[in-house]
Amino acid sequence: MRAPLRTLTVCVHAGLMAAIVLASPSALADAAQDCRSGNPEMRVGGCSRLLAEARTPRQRAIALDGRCWANIDRGAFADALADCNSAIRADDQYPYAFHNRGVAYAGLQNPTAAIADFNRALAMRPTFSNTLINRAKANITLGNTQAAVRDYEEVLRLKPDNEEAKSALNILRGSASTSSSINPTNSLCGSVGCN
Secondary structure, three states, X not given: OOOOHHHOOOOOOHHHHHOOOOOOHHHHXXXXXXXXXXXXXXXXXXXXXXXXXXXXXXXXXXXXXXXXXXXXXXOOHHHHXXXXXXXXXXXXXXXXXXXXXXXXXXXXOOHHHHHHHHHHHHHHOOOOHHHHHHHHHHHHHOXXXXXXXXXXXXXXXXXXXXXXXXXHHHHHOOOOOOOOOOOOOOOOOOOOOOO
């Protein structure tokens, strides 16, 4: 089975965006809101404004990662990769940047690099179910079905009602109809503020 890498999902923990301490909160409140927007173009602008005001490495990482996420949504995977690389240089303990860089690598058709970044994100945040789902999809692309099964099983251990993981496991285990296939566009994290 081969799942298209472009369909890997991405999620940024929107709650962390709200934790950014800004110099003039009223002037930049819209930037923070824009950086969490469901509109990728608005996110790029908002995150860029937040980046200009960032005072700490974590604040820079959050703003750059938000822009990376927006570029992924726009299909601009090379730009996303550059932003995630910068986010990781700013704060190499920010797991969302590794997750999103993994998605960027997947979009650039490099599932091996994607899995390496998903592994780094999971080392920092083992219960990040979206990363487990994305790693499963990258493993399917590489033909590593057993690794994908383990990831989907872990998702179900964490979130027993996850329909995407249930469906994928049924297909991978052969209990679904032969015309079925894993729907890589189904996502736990298709909107702002997930997980």
